[in-house]
Amino acid sequence: MTAPRIHVPDKAKTLSWELKDGTIELALHHPPCNEIGMVMLADLEQFVAALRAAEGNARALIVYSRQDAGFSAGADLRELYAASLGLTPAERVAGARAFLERIHAVLNAMDASPLTTIAAVHGVTFGGGFELALACDLIIADKMTRFCFPELRLGLVPGFGGIPRLRRDAGNAVVRDLLLTGRSFNATKAMAAGIVSQVAAEGEALAVARATAAQANKFDPTTSAAAKRFLKPIPREELRREIDLFCELFERTAVMEGLRKFVENTGTHPYLP
Numbered sequence: 001m002t003a004p005r006i007h008v009p010d011k012a013k014t015l016s017w018e019l020k021d022g023t024i025e026l027a028l029h030h031p032p033c034n035e036i037g038m039v040m041l042a043d044l045e046q047f048v049a050a051l052r053a054a055e056g057n058a059r060a061l062i063v064y065s066r067q068d069a070g071f072s073a074g075a076d077l078r079e080l081y082a083a084s085l086g087l088t089p090a091e092r093v094a095g096a097r098a099f100l101e102r103i104h105a106v107l108n109a110m111d112a113s114p115l116t117t118i119a120a121v122h123g124v125t126f127g128g129g130f131e132l133a134l135a136c137d138l139i140i141a142d143k144m145t146r147f148c149f150p151e152l153r154l155g156l157v158p159g160f161g162g163i164p165r166l167r168r169d170a171g172n173a174v175v176r177d178l179l180l181t182g183r184s185f186n187a188t189k190a191m192a193a194g195i196v197s198q199v200a201a202e203g204e205a206l207a208v209a210r211a212t213a214a215q216a217n218k219f220d221p222t223t224s225a226a227a228k229r230f231l232k233p234i235p236r237e238e239l240r241r242e243i244d245l246f247c248e249l250f251e252r253t254a255v256m257e258g259l260r261k262f263v264e265n266t267g268t269h270p271y272l273p
Helices: 038-057 077-083 088-112 127-134 162-169 172-181 187-192 205-216 220-230 238-251 253-264
Strands: 015-021 023-028 060-065 070-072 116-123 124-125 138-142 146-148 198-200
Touching: 015 038, 015 138, 023 038, 023 205, 038 088, 060 070, 060 205, 070 116, 070 127, 077 162, 077 253, 088 127, 088 187, 116 127, 116 205, 124 127, 127 162, 138 187, 162 172, 162 238, 187 198, 198 205, 198 238
Parallel strands: 023 060, 060 116, 070 124, 116 138, 124 146, 138 198
Antiparallel strands: 015 023
16 A cells, blocks of 8 residues: 655654545654654644644544654653753652643543544554553554553653553553553553454554544544544543652652663663563
């Protein structure tokens, strides 16, 4: 299948999007693995503004990655560590809270969009990248995908809405397993747990997502949007409490030590033990 031409907005550096045949395709292309820092956050905010303007002309949204390493490795921890050096605990927490409030606004907007939203994922889908996928209605995973919440290794919890959204989709046993062990799930296990809706052959997640979007686009958009609101309530109170918990933990010196060890790790996969 020939990939469509990708429109790159004037100010966007880490992602791009295009509306084609009733589906908006959002491509993430920030090396090495779509780490979400200040630049990507600003680009995502620009995309959400464009999404609201385009919703009348579209029925589905696909989010995917153009990076070979995977969908997204999550928050840009190196940027977070560098920005936190030399700050008081209170200053670190204030900066973290401001970032989290902004990324939650982005993901809540995607979560609440009347469009049928699909994350086509492959490879590394960790932390904030996993949380981005969970904001979508459907996750279609390449069979080589790995899902993980590595935050406890840093002395933190997921901060982009991962706990409430995962609890919305999966049983508490699955949530506790991913969160408290820090180990990863492959696509097959994630599908069995109810996190993934379809597993695709290696390299085929985007093609399957496009076929799924075409099927969803056959239905009346008002009906689809109403069904989505009924099926997928946004756990706003839990999301607010998650920000508070993250900030409470982020104040501790143990977190800075965990971030330092991560930044200084020269291994191929610093996100894994």
